[in-house]
Amino acid sequence: MSKEFGSLRPSQLLYHFGPGSIVDMMDQSVMIMATDLWDTRYTPQEKDERIVRALGNGIDHIKLLNEKPNTVKVRAREFPKWKICPKCNMMTNYKNKYCHFCKQEGEEVELYPSRFVVACNHGHIQDFPYMEWVHKNKACTSDKPVLKLIRHGDSGSLSDLSVQCVKCKEKQSLGPIMKKGALQSIIKKCSGERPWIGDTEDCNETMETYLRGASNIYSPAVTSFLQIPLSEQNVDPLVEAVNENKKSLQKAREKGEEKLSNIMEVLDFNESDKEKIKKILDGEYDEEITYESIRKQEWNTLIQGKIDDSHHTGYRSSVVDIHQEMKPYFSSIHKIESLPEIQVLQGFTRIEYLDPFEVSEQTDLISIMKNENTNWLPGIRNNGEGIFFQFDEKRLKDWERNKEHTKFTTDTIMRYNRQRDQLGYSILPIKSRHILLHTFSHALIKELAAYSGYSTTAIKERIYCNDVMQGVLIYTASGDSEGSLGGLIEQADPDKLFPIFIRALERMMYCSSDPNCSEGQFKYHSTANGAACHSCSYVSETSCEWGNQLLDRRLLLNINPGEDVGFFNI
Numbered sequence: 001m002s003k004e005f006g007s008l009r010p011s012q013l014l015y016h017f018g019p020g021s022i023v024d025m026m027d028q029s030v031m032i033m034a035t036d037l038w039d040t041r042y043t044p045q046e047k048d049e050r051i052v053r054a055l056g057n058g059i060d061h062i063k064l065l066n067e068k069p070n071t072v073k074v075r076a077r078e079f080p081k082w083k084i085c086p087k088c089n090m091m092t093n094y095k096n097k098y099c100h101f102c103k104q105e106g107e108e109v110e111l112y113p114s115r116f117v118v119a120c121n122h123g124h125i126q127d128f129p130y131m132e133w134v135h136k137n138k139a140c141t142s143d144k145p146v147l148k149l150i151r152h153g154d155s156g157s158l159s160d161l162s163v164q165c166v167k168c169k170e171k172q173s174l175g176p177i178m179k180k181g182a183l184q185s186i187i188k189k190c191s192g193e194r195p196w197i198g199d200t201e202d203c204n205e206t207m208e209t210y211l212r213g214a215s216n217i218y219s220p221a222v223t224s225f226l227q228i229p230l231s232e233q234n235v236d237p238l239v240e241a242v243n244e245n246k247k248s249l250q251k252a253r254e255k256g257e258e259k260l261s262n263i264m265e266v267l268d269f270n271e272s273d274k275e276k277i278k279k280i281l282d283g284e285y286d287e288e289i290t291y292e293s294i295r296k297q298e299w300n301t302l303i304q305g306k307i308d309d310s311h312h313t314g315y316r317s318s319v320v321d322i323h324q325e326m327k328p329y330f331s332s333i334h335k336i337e338s339l340p341e342i343q344v345l346q347g348f349t350r351i352e353y354l355d356p357f358e359v360s361e362q363t364d365l366i367s368i369m370k371n372e373n374t375n376w377l378p379g380i381r382n383n384g385e386g387i388f389f390q391f392d393e394k395r396l397k398d399w400e401r402n403k404e405h406t407k408f409t410t411d412t413i414m415r416y417n418r419q420r421d422q423l424g425y426s427i428l429p430i431k432s433r434h435i436l437l438h439t440f441s442h443a444l445i446k447e448l449a450a451y452s453g454y455s456t457t458a459i460k461e462r463i464y465c466n467d468v469m470q471g472v473l474i475y476t477a478s479g480d481s482e483g484s485l486g487g488l489i490e491q492a493d494p495d496k497l498f499p500i501f502i503r504a505l506e507r508m509m510y511c512s513s514d515p516n517c518s519e520g521q522f523k524y525h526s527t528a529n530g531a532a533c534h535s536c537s538y539v540s541e542t543s544c545e546w547g548n549q550l551l552d553r554r555l556l557l558n559i560n561p562g563e564d565v566g567f568f569n570i
Contacts, residue, residue, distance in 0.1 A: 148165075197370045228340075302464070341477040382477035399436075
């Protein structure tokens with residue numbers, strides 16, 4: 001007989017409460033089971049060729065959970081098993097909802113789930129071993145030990161909590177359970193338990209104690225794709241450049257590595273691309289699907305003129321006139337009247353976070369499927385609207401020639417890449433132009449929210465920035481009609497957009513934390529930013545794809561005396 005625990009929104013199943021996550025429902029704590037154990041027989045499918053190819057690993061289609069949400073039946077199981085009575089503090093790992101001991105006294109007291117679980121880096125997770133922890137010094141004298149939580153004070157700290165066996169009176173403090181290696185004496189190696197799948201596997205990792213609701217217990221790997229028609233310009237620009245200069249490169253290669261490096265320098269190729277160039281010359285290069293390649297495909301479509309693909313992908317855009325005062329900075333501004341976005345859950349990580357800018361790291365993900373041969377993944381389709389700003393390339397390159405901006409950006413980029421290195425991620429080739437475009441995006445998001453009718457949490461950004469891309473897409477995306485009410489694209493009209501543009505930049509001139517903020521000299525730099533803080537430049541976490549990092553409003557305008565690095569002159 002099945003039991004209903006409650007209901008979740010489709011977007012929650014992708015982000016916070018996906019397979020393998022712990023969810024606090026109204027009356028108990030549960031773990032969401034593997035996706036292929038759900039009932040999704042009547043869930044609509046999406047077989048977008050570009051998205052399916054990018055996901056790889058035998059994926060044939062996406063099941064859109066929010067298209068017919070009432071047809072999706074999600075399975076879950078009780079987790080953790082250990083529960084505690086708030087009145088008498090007795091503990092049990094039976095499937096009781098109410099305290100057995102209080103019931104004998106004529107009271108019905110609802111139990112609450114244990115605060116602690118143990119997990120390893122490979123994703124295995126289990127209940128905290130209370131029995132073993134209490135009896136780690138000697139075995140219990142009873143065949144059926146019973147535990148009780150004892151509070152020594154009102155501080156709520158672990159050192160004020162102990163667990164005692166009421167049968168043998170053995171007692172242990174919970175004070176040291178969060179310390180690294182504290183469990184090694186009772187759990188020699190990982191148990192390999194996968195409750196969301198319902199099995200165990202061999203694992204030699206060590207297990208540590210974590211809070212049940214800790215953010216690192218479940219980190220979903222969600223990849224976002226704009227469902228837009230592919231333009232004909234979807235070839236890697238390096239492949240095109242190599243093919244155009246194939247004879248010169250082949251001759252240089254035959255004369256040795258040094259000659260090849262010399263001709264690459266003449267043709268303005270990066271030395272880091274040498275191996276890739278050799279594969280292209282040999283006809284062995286197969287374009288890899290990366291974060292950058294997905295963005296390049298989107299860019300090639302976004303920069304096109306009027307497109308109406310309503311009957312296929314649903315994408316619809318048009319070019320708008322640029323206000324005379326904005327023409328020096330932008331080569332084009334597009335109004336995206338209909339912008340479908342598909343978000344796909346590929347897996348999750350536990351304890352360690354996944355690099356959001358590396359699509360190919362799928363092998364590091366913990367599976368959300370019981371059957372590894374399952375050919376689909378869960379996703380949602382959002383419908384939105386947006387405004388796309390294509391920066392003037394010549395103006396941007398002229399700005400970059402003034403190397404003054406590197407005084408502000410070098411340290412910021414170094415700190416950001418140092419964070420990535422500490423997390424085991426690869427270093428990103430970030431330039432000053434990226435920080436400029438990103439800060440501009442935040443300025444516009446904050447100002448557009450005041451006039452479009454959307455909150456800042458409903459507006460997102462997509463930064464397109466490398467040697468051949470220089471643009472910002474500001475858009476909405478929502479699982480219901482809220483994402484496409486027309487309030488954002490209405491602001492794309494030149495006479496409306498120009499005042500918003502001016503006010504957005506003017507707001508970046510001043511900050512309540514100045515002069516500390518404007519000089520970028522905060523005492524403790526906890527983020528990789530220059531002149532940017534919560535008071536002036538940060539937006540909500542759901543809006544920023546870079547975690548409110550790589551921002552510096554000094555690149556937008558000359559906000560301090562003696563500076564000459566501002567891109568805009570107003």
